[in-house]
Amino acid sequence: MSTALATRTTVRGMPVMIALGLVCVLLVSGCAFPHRNHRTASLARAHGPAPTAQQLIAALQKNFRAISTFHVLMQVQNPGNAAPDQVQIRDANGDVIMPDKIKAQATVVLSGQSVQVSLISVGEAQFITDPITGQWRVIKGVLDPRTLTNPDTGITALVSKVQNISQPVAANANGTPCWSVNGQLDAKYLAFITGGGVPAGTMLQTNACIGQADALPYRVSVTGEAAPGDTPQTVRVFDLSNYNEHITISAPL
Secondary structure (H helix, E strand, O other): OOOOOOOOOOHHHHHHHHHHHHHHHHHHHHHOOOOOOOOOOOHHHHOOOOOOHHHHHHHHHHHHHHOOEEEEEEEEEOOOOOOOOOEEEEEEEEEEEOOOEEEEEEEEEEOOEEEEEEEEEEOOEEEEEOOOOOOEEEEEOOOOOHHHHOOOOOHHHHHHHOEOOOOOEEEEEOOEEEEEEEEEEEHHHHHHHHOOOOOOOOEEEEEEEEEOOOOOEEEEEEEOOOOOOOOOOOEEEEEEEOOOOOOOOOOOO
16 A cells, blocks of 8 residues: 555556556545445434534444445646656546445556556456556556455545544535535645655645535545645545446456
8 A cells, every 4th residue: 555656667667556546546535435324314404404524524434334336536636747757647537346346547647648547456456457558467466455445444544634624514516415524634644645755744625525415425625735746736636426326347357
């Protein structure tokens, strides 16, 4: 998990770096905010016009265990200038089957050039298309997604790291009524995604929009310098949808 997207590497080693980064991106967006639990009453109905931030966090952490599948779209707005030997993910679009299957496509910048790659992860096996040949390649021992999706020890812990969480207010995300909350997150907690490399104590402005009717996340955004090349205006936006729909993911080889 400590492998960095921005690690200095050769073209030959780049597929491994992209695979690690893309898996992390997809999982962080999906796992930081859990799925519905039908046994839990709607927060809007149970707690009046708006729940407290503590109630929202508690519901997210509890409902995470009910997730089976989801879709996620990640986009980077106002990206900074990447170094020639740095790998940047500009967007990612994929599906996740809990706890250990991922299928995604991404646009990445390699040596200043934008390329498309695909990734499939099934259990301990990862597969990625070579950015030059387009052929599937097997990657061994890079990342076990289960280390991130574990509800007790995985990425869900990021929720508790957000500081100065605001009181929820009514908002809208892609047509879905939601509760919007803001806070600050130390960039060090995203280092396994971005590679780190920013000054200690760098704080990122964070926003989450969580469905009023079902306590599901529909949009999450993080603003600020989370990686070398970022600017204070760099924004990473995650749109989540299609919870618990039927998805099939299998190894390509």
